Amino acid sequence: MAGTTIPEWPLPDTGIMRSERRHPLQFPQLGLLIALAIDEGRPDDVLRWYDQRSPSRPSGINDDMVADAVAQAYPERAATIWQQLAEARIAQTSPATYLEAAVFLRKLRRLRARQGRVPAWCEYVVRLRETNRRKRRLVETLDALLREAK
Template structure:
């Protein structure tokens, strides 16, 4: 309905009535998105920012999707102004609320433009190691306050936040740190650790620590093929191929053949699994008699 009214006003040459209508709608229905878009369209970015802040306060708890949209609009306004310090601060707010590699990369892009990446990076890594938020009383934090109420971090458990530290270390190709944080992570998450994370760690360390990567891939493969399920066998084979490639690259063909033979011996009563393992052989297949 509001869209139709706006079109009618614009067609009648009454554009000046559009924004007051959107203000009334935002105050009554919390549709701040339309108002902000109209203000930006009119070039009234200062007013748009005011309504963005009002809208975030009004919607962040009950309608976080609206608040998220408004933050993106604020980011867009400040990016067009090339206010890179403030843009970096917005990205940092997002990171501290929902820490992940993608958010880390966004901070890096913005802070490099603002020429503050080294201190920002160090503060972020310190936060992930210690849990200490640099925005709270740190004299070394180079970014301004965004004026947006800070939300609690969505990180699970206490510091160090090893899953994010591992992802960042992989991204930055710091192999020794990948292995260090992976070992810490294993101690923290004794009950459960995602297979995807294990696989990414193995891939990251394989060229420098092939034996450790092989241990991870073998563990992943054997946990899969222990399940009497063809789909699980195929998943296990995916990890076995990675182990095979690493062994071949290091001239350890005989070690691979011995390992594959052992798997076949241990699973000789699973013909579908044997077929999959046969496909990994480097020489003609000799069937194991049942």
Template sequence: MNTYQEIQTASEQAGIWQAVRVGALHYLETGVLPWLESRTEIEGNAFRWPLSKVEETTLASRWKPHFPMFEELIDIAIAEERLDDVVHWYRQRNLGREWWNRASSSDDKIAEAVVEAHPDVAIEIWKGIAEFQITKTQTEAYEVAARYLRKIYRVLQRLRHEEEWCSYLAEIRTANHRKIRLIEILDSLIGRSIVDG
């Protein structure tokens, strides 16, 4: 993200940001270097790379990325407040992954970014984080799960979906009824004002 912002600053000063942005995003999506792009259009936008080529030796010495570069595309979409794109790249990143391999350190950031525009996606993300923490069967993990459950509660309360909250909490309790410490933590969520935590 820092590199992208540095490129943006320099390109804006040179008056070429829009062309550089299109090429940079296309590269992050496809891995095709912008100066090698033979098409005159990328996704309906006229395109001509305005900068010089980077030497092949510089590129060869760097690590080999995998494309699309989901985390970078998500970070850029968040920074540019393109929330539909945040959701798109989040979903694309998770395609074909098992539930236990979907979690990323950026998931909470994604949920926070889209919670107003896409509360259903934020809830889905927080449920995934909470449920993953619960599978760890450790008190510390249960406390982490409780933080995300509180976030879910706040959104559902704002949307006036308290029944959905009660149903979800009941599901967790039923599925994990043998995890005594988790049940105690869930009881403490209900016993005190959940929005305090």
């Protein structure tokens, strides 16, 4: 390319405003990688990427979807995730969140039923009930779950 001059560095300002993102992109995009691994049915990769997330910053990762995706290959990891999700909802002390907790506890019960461990699930729910006995609506919800299990 004879005759072409190379501009001086740094290049002059273009006048286009820079984007000041509130949350700059973080790489790797764990949420995207997890979604791809779930879609492709690769539970090993789902957990590999899930374990790399930073608990101190919001990631946009749907923990429930992760638990659903790994429940067959890694039932104990799925159980742990569902327990954490249920306990987080219970800690919010709102009747609406108690119903959300019940969704995760039902998933945990189905998992334990496949393992032949429904009594362990019942013991866990009874412990939750005792620990939170002052939360009347929660106790009602937990009692209903225990009745469903019989």
